[in-house]
Amino acid sequence: MPETPFVFEYNNYPLIPIKFRSKDRETPLIDALLDSGGDFIVIPYAIAKFLRLKLQRAGFVDTAAGETTLYKTMLTMVIFHEQQKYTYDNLEVHVSDRNDLPVLLGRNPIFEDHEILFQKHQNKLILQPIPHQ
Numbered sequence: 001m002p003e004t005p006f007v008f009e010y011n012n013y014p015l016i017p018i019k020f021r022s023k024d025r026e027t028p029l030i031d032a033l034l035d036s037g038g039d040f041i042v043i044p045y046a047i048a049k050f051l052r053l054k055l056q057r058a059g060f061v062d063t064a065a066g067e068t069t070l071y072k073t074m075l076t077m078v079i080f081h082e083q084q085k086y087t088y089d090n091l092e093v094h095v096s097d098r099n100d101l102p103v104l105l106g107r108n109p110i111f112e113d114h115e116i117l118f119q120k121h122q123n124k125l126i127l128q129p130i131p132h133q
Contacts, residue, residue, distance in 0.1 A: 003129060006081045006114075010125040014118060016105060020093075021076040022051035029080065030103055034116070034125065038106030041077070041093040047103070048073060048095040055095055069097040079127075086113075086129070 008016060014034040020027045020043070027047060048055060048071070055071035072094055079086040088109060110116070110127070117126040 003131065004084060005129070006079065006084060006086070006127040008081060008125040008127075010118065010120065010123050014125045016125070016127075017080045018103070018105075019078045019080065020047060020051060021078070022053055025051050027051065032103035032105045034110065035104040035106050036111070036116070038104050040106045040108050041091070042070070042096055042101065042104040042106065043093055044099045044101055044103070045095055045097055046099045051075065053095070058094060068101075071095040071097070 006016075008014075015031040016034055017029050018032045019029055027050065030047075053073040053075060055073050058070040058072045060067055060069055072092055074090055074092055077088045077091050077093070091109070112130075113132075114127040114129055117124075117128065119126065
């Protein structure tokens with residue numbers, strides 16, 4: 001794990017540039033919303049379809065936009081910043097049956113692996129990797 005922090009520009013929303021990978025496909029760079037109120041990563045169905053992911057039904061949840069059906073799947077996620085990258089292999093993500101939601105990066109695993117600092121007035125979002133023993 002890199003020890004250098006990721007420092008992102010933070011204007012209106014805490015956005016982090018990422019890519020998702022399946023066995024044979026990769027998304028373009030996506031600005032994902034860091035969601036401190038969410039428990040896990042949620043992606044819209046269109047991304048799962050593009051990556052040709054196998055989905056397992058996980059249940060229903062209520063969101064600010066209404067009720068949605070969630071599915072679970074495994075994939076690779078890469079966080080990008082300049083010359084740095086941080087890769088999560090075999091990451092469990094949830095897929096919404098809706099396409100009107102952004103990619104949401106919930107607390108697991110981002111907040112488990114990084115100290116998060118919102119410097120709103122300095123227009124910075126900082127992810128400081130936590131060394132694991």
